[in-house]
Amino acid sequence: MRRIHRVAELAVGATAxxxxxxxxSTPASASTWELRDxxxxxxxxxxxxxxxxxxxxxxxGKWSKTVRVGLRDLxxxxxxxxxxxxxxxxxxxNPENGATTINGWLQISIAPLPVGVYTPTLIAYDGKETxxxxxxxxxxxAC
Numbered sequence: 729m730r731r732i733h734r735v736a737e738l739a740v741g742a743t744a745x746x747x748x749x750x751x752x753s754t755p756a757s758a759s760t761w762e763l764r765d766x767x768x769x770x771x772x773x774x775x776x777x778x779x780x781x782x783x784x785x786x787x788x789g790k791w792s793k794t795v796r797v798g799l800r801d802l803x804x805x806x807x808x809x810x811x812x813x814x815x816x817x818x819x820x821x822n823p824e825n826g827a828t829t830i831n832g833w834l835q836i837s838i839a840p841l842p843v844g845v846y847t848p849t850l851i852a853y854d855g856k857e858t859x860x861x862x863x864x865x866x867x868x869x870a871c
Contacts (some may be wrong), residue, residue: 762789782835797850812833844867845865849861
């Protein structure tokens, strides 16, 4: 009986030590980044669209894996050259004026569109986490 009690004490002690060790550690690949909503808007003429233009992304914080940014849900007939890769690193707003460095560039050609409002999605993902924000494209007969 004493032996069983002693083995149980050792097991509880080892488990408690392991739990404390794991609770105090953070994964080596911990990343804390955020895709900023820059409230991007564009007006295009319905008969012409807007060939070869750009939207931008601002990923802020720190990340240990490449963050890819891209555009999804494009207006009909519009195309993009693909996603942009932001290598591991960090990007923080300027503490004096809050300015944020743009670190993602997304080329898009907006096709002629019927008059209306279109809301493609700007996404950022690192293989584990995905964040998104909307962009507004307004198509009018004249801007």
